[in-house]
Amino acid sequence: MLRRLSLAAAASALAAHTAHRASCRSNPDGITKLRHQDYSLADHNHGKARVRVLRVRRESATHIVQEYTVATRLFSPIYSAVFTEEDNRALVATDTQKNTVYIVAKRSSATTPEGFGIDICRHLLHEYPMLSAVEVDVNETIWQRVMNDGVPHEHGFTKVTPEVNTARVRLTRDEKDQPVVVSGVKGLTVLKTTQSGFTEYLQDKYTLLPPTYERCMATEMAAEWRYLPGKAGTVDYSSVRAEVNKQLLNGYFGPSKGGVYSVSLQATIYDIGCLVLSAAPDISSISISTPNLHYLPFRSLEALGEKFEDDVFIPTNEPSGSIQCKVAR
Numbered sequence: 001m002l003r004r005l006s007l008a009a010a011a012s013a014l015a016a017h018t019a020h021r022a023s024c025r026s027n028p029d030g031i032t033k034l035r036h037q038d039y040s041l042a043d044h045n046h047g048k049a050r051v052r053v054l055r056v057r058r059e060s061a062t063h064i065v066q067e068y069t070v071a072t073r074l075f076s077p078i079y080s081a082v083f084t085e086e087d088n089r090a091l092v093a094t095d096t097q098k099n100t101v102y103i104v105a106k107r108s109s110a111t112t113p114e115g116f117g118i119d120i121c122r123h124l125l126h127e128y129p130m131l132s133a134v135e136v137d138v139n140e141t142i143w144q145r146v147m148n149d150g151v152p153h154e155h156g157f158t159k160v161t162p163e164v165n166t167a168r169v170r171l172t173r174d175e176k177d178q179p180v181v182v183s184g185v186k187g188l189t190v191l192k193t194t195q196s197g198f199t200e201y202l203q204d205k206y207t208l209l210p211p212t213y214e215r216c217m218a219t220e221m222a223a224e225w226r227y228l229p230g231k232a233g234t235v236d237y238s239s240v241r242a243e244v245n246k247q248l249l250n251g252y253f254g255p256s257k258g259g260v261y262s263v264s265l266q267a268t269i270y271d272i273g274c275l276v277l278s279a280a281p282d283i284s285s286i287s288i289s290t291p292n293l294h295y296l297p298f299r300s301l302e303a304l305g306e307k308f309e310d311d312v313f314i315p316t317n318e319p320s321g322s323i324q325c326k327v328a329r
């Protein structure tokens, strides 16, 4: 139920609050003693993180689900006073921001994390004139429709983990400003069992790793892509996403028959970046990060009287290589 304060009650609450602050300040032993304000506030924002929502769209018997984990961040020059002057009067509480996510989930017709993020930004800028900019992160948990003997189920889904679709949106008040949108995917976990080697790297007294033309290559890939100027607010995010996903897998694995040889993760992710930019003309750049998941040959098989034939490995994920690149037009 909505609770409304009458104007008179609000004025008297504010007067009490002001008197309370004044008394704190005038009390030499009060809590405000901690405030010495010798330094300037260099940067600030406030928001709500990890707001989780499931939207079920029931426009037909075939339901559509969207599960999002959202973070909001609000920006306003006047909010410096919240930090330095203890002045909360214009402050949009993080709890209110959390409620906003659910209100937009109810009202928005967005079908993508990017569109949902833009709608949250627009709602907040519209409702709160003191805001100069809003940033929203939307991470989408992927639910895949169940197939029953080749027939898509109307309302049954399985969770694709740990893969998550991501969107980061920033919108400023200036109406001419297009949203800045960064789309992405993380947790895309891939393994190829051949067509990968690692040789000819620097060898010195600290090197123990034997060169190989045959290894398992696995990684938990993360990628983020940006759009060309003017495109971020208008592209079809889901078809760009589908194209990027296709090229991430295509570049990593190559054709289903025979695959493609990788001389290093570095060379492979650069190739993937180039494939993405040539397949998705609206993207200006893509950053790819690939912490290796190592599958170490279990060579002790030999000591146990068996032969290692690239067939028995020890899965490890710590420590992991951390290989990243950004490819731009």
Ligand SMILES: O=c1[nH]c(=O)c2[nH]c(=O)[nH]c2[nH]1
Pocket (backbone or CB within 6 Å): 198, 209, 263, 264, 265, 266, 321, 323
């Ligand atoms: O693809 C790889 N790149 C490296 O830089 C590296 N370093 C390493 O030990 N193994 C690998 N593999």
